[in-house]
Amino acid sequence: MTSRSVGRAVLESMCGAGIDRVYAIAGTDFAPLIEAWAQDAEVRVDHGDGRSGGEWHGGRRAEGRGDGPGGVPEPLLVAHEAVAVGMAHGAWLASGRPQAAIVHVSVGTANALCALMNAARDRVPLLFAAGRTPITEAGRHGSRDVHIHWGQELFDQAAMLRELVKWDFELRDSLPVAPVVSRAVALAMTEPKGPVYLSLPREVLAGTDARPQEWALAMPASPPHPDPAALSCLADRLTTARFPIVVVGAAGHDPTIVAALAELCDTAGVGLVERTTRAVHLPDSHPAHLGQRPDAVLGEADVVIVLDSDVPWFPGLAAPHDDAFVAQIGVDPLFSTYPLRTHRADLSICAAPAAAVTALTGELRSRLDPAVVAERRATVESRAAQLRGQIEAEAAADDASDGPITKVTLTRALAQVLTPEAVVVNEYPLVREHLPRSMSGTWFHHPPSGGLGWGLPAALGVQQARPDATVVAAVGDGAYLFANPAACHHAAAAHGLAVLTVVCNNRRWDAVRWSTTGMYPEGSAAGATQMDLVSLEPVPDYVRYVEASEGWGARVEGRQDLVPTLREALRVVTEDRRQALVDVACA
Numbered sequence: 001m002t003s004r005s006v007g008r009a010v011l012e013s014m015c016g017a018g019i020d021r022v023y024a025i026a027g028t029d030f031a032p033l034i035e036a037w038a039q040d041a042e043v044r045v046d047h048g049d050g051r052s053g054g055e056w057h058g059g060r061r062a063e064g065r066g067d068g069p070g071g072v073p074e075p076l077l078v079a080h081e082a083v084a085v086g087m088a089h090g091a092w093l094a095s096g097r098p099q100a101a102i103v104h105v106s107v108g109t110a111n112a113l114c115a116l117m118n119a120a121r122d123r124v125p126l127l128f129a130a131g132r133t134p135i136t137e138a139g140r141h142g143s144r145d146v147h148i149h150w151g152q153e154l155f156d157q158a159a160m161l162r163e164l165v166k167w168d169f170e171l172r173d174s175l176p177v178a179p180v181v182s183r184a185v186a187l188a189m190t191e192p193k194g195p196v197y198l199s200l201p202r203e204v205l206a207g208t209d210a211r212p213q214e215w216a217l218a219m220p221a222s223p224p225h226p227d228p229a230a231l232s233c234l235a236d237r238l239t240t241a242r243f244p245i246v247v248v249g250a251a252g253h254d255p256t257i258v259a260a261l262a263e264l265c266d267t268a269g270v271g272l273v274e275r276t277t278r279a280v281h282l283p284d285s286h287p288a289h290l291g292q293r294p295d296a297v298l299g300e301a302d303v304v305i306v307l308d309s310d311v312p313w314f315p316g317l318a319a320p321h322d323d324a325f326v327a328q329i330g331v332d333p334l335f336s337t338y339p340l341r342t343h344r345a346d347l348s349i350c351a352a353p354a355a356a357v358t359a360l361t362g363e364l365r366s367r368l369d370p371a372v373v374a375e376r377r378a379t380v381e382s383r384a385a386q387l388r389g390q391i392e393a394e395a396a397a398d399d400a401s402d403g404p405i406t407k408v409t410l411t412r413a414l415a416q417v418l419t420p421e422a423v424v425v426n427e428y429p430l431v432r433e434h435l436p437r438s439m440s441g442t443w444f445h446h447p448p449s450g451g452l453g454w455g456l457p458a459a460l461g462v463q464q465a466r467p468d469a470t471v472v473a474a475v476g477d478g479a480y481l482f483a484n485p486a487a488c489h490h491a492a493a494a495h496g497l498a499v500l501t502v503v504c505n506n507r508r509w510d511a512v513r514w515s516t517t518g519m520y521p522e523g524s525a526a527g528a529t530q531m532d533l534v535s536l537e538p539v540p541d542y543v544r545y546v547e548a549s550e551g552w553g554a555r556v557e558g559r560q561d562l563v564p565t566l567r568e569a570l571r572v573v574t575e576d577r578r579q580a581l582v583d584v585a586c587a
Helices: 006-016 028-038 081-095 105-111 113-121 177-189 202-206 228-239 257-268 353-365 370-400 407-417 455-465 477-482 485-495 510-519 542-547 559-576
Strands: 021-024 074-077 099-103 126-132 168-170 196-201 244-248 271-274 303-307 325-330 347-350 423-427 443-445 471-476 500-505 552-556 580-585
Touching: 006 028, 006 177, 006 202, 021 081, 028 126, 028 202, 074 485, 081 099, 081 105, 081 113, 081 126, 081 455, 081 485, 099 105, 105 113, 105 126, 113 126, 126 177, 126 202, 177 196, 196 202, 228 303, 228 325, 228 347, 228 353, 244 257, 257 271, 257 353, 257 370, 271 370, 303 353, 325 353, 370 407, 407 471, 407 500, 407 559, 423 455, 455 471, 455 477, 455 485, 471 477, 477 500, 485 542, 500 542, 500 559, 542 552, 542 580, 552 559, 559 580
Parallel strands: 021 074, 021 099, 099 126, 126 196, 168 196, 244 271, 244 303, 303 325, 325 347, 423 443, 423 471, 471 500, 500 580, 552 580
Antiparallel strands: none
16 A cells, blocks of 8 residues: 555544544454554564564554544454453543444444443443445455455444444545544544444545545533523522432542532532442442442432432332432433433433532532531431441341352452452442442443443453553353453453453352242242253353463352452462453352
């Protein structure tokens, strides 16, 4: 290639828009991109041991938006599309920077759909791109030359994911590339953030981009700020409230929310409770932290602020008191992408959570009666102490047991061995109340879509974005199998990602079992010796998965071996810089 190709322009435009790496699984449509990457003199450092990972030398890596084209992002080979998107998801959680994943045409897009739905529901700003089967059968550089080029073509490739992305577009001949890519990233980064989709026909990528690129960078729109009148209305309610609470879910993806919520709780005597929390919102040790079970306090509150929580309560099981005032706050407080969501809202405020909380605290300062604040602070702290007592009683009962390892046992063992800075990526097994977290970015929980197989790929992405962090992926055995473990451990070995995977292995689908026994507690399935479609027998030897990719593994059967084995696994990942896996036999 003697001149700049469109493929090269796409990569340079990604770099200029702030994307510094691309998680990729290639196909026959990738030839122009691979050639464009190869134009850089030294793409990888040769480790001499067959690994493809290493220091990136392929052009300037983007350190921020607005650099313009010139450098290209680092290409990272990932051996399954869902793993690639999951890694990009984790890298966003850990860095706050836009991410990119490129996959192979229609079939690659289909393989990534579950992970893409997770990204959509978690509002991950992902540039998700796919090749497109060559449009022409002959006559163009890049026209069809492989049998699959006919069978892989769809009438509308983007149709399968259009409900999950904010924008989709197919790159066409003669279009200026940089504005298209820049617009894609700007839309992904505009609240509510989310994935976008760009399809890239091979003939277009192979074409020559002879014209100078006019680098007019599209910037994301500024986040929404609260309406002053709505904020004043909420402040009026909080001024005289007896027991106000905030119910949070995912606002902690913005690290500034922790200090903002702490100031609100301290200033106004507000309690905070988390519902299936996906991030840290308030240190667990804070006296106003009411734990992880909203149902325990929801009926007592007279003002309920729902802060970026899609399911603050289950309407059939619990709800705020009829006389309570309910306000919902978020960049999309109505969760408009959900077909049905009818949680009550007496007031809805469209605003970025941290901005809304900070503004609300400022509005309250001049209105608060110190005596009222002191009284409700005492109420909130007393209730928080009672709830902590219940958690301590659960822990004491588990300690006194000589039975098999439970999820509480496993969670508390991790709490014993992990430092406060360690990052935990949890997909189902851990009981959050028994793993105190205080620092932003040290806890990530699976998205509300529940697409299995998210945890381990996301942990790999977190490690990629924070190479000095200790990262633990805590997964159930079903979630581990869905994660394409061979591809995950291959990616860890290829890119030098020393993640500790802890598998809670109870040899069954617990979510399916709970759902069935919950609906039919006296039914035939509940009384069956073995419930259909629940058992995972015969269970694979999970340790051999990690050992096959140069990792360290161990299996734990008894309580007495759990903490020592976890300590050794952490030594392997922190000192030896090798991936490790602990397979824990759980009840």
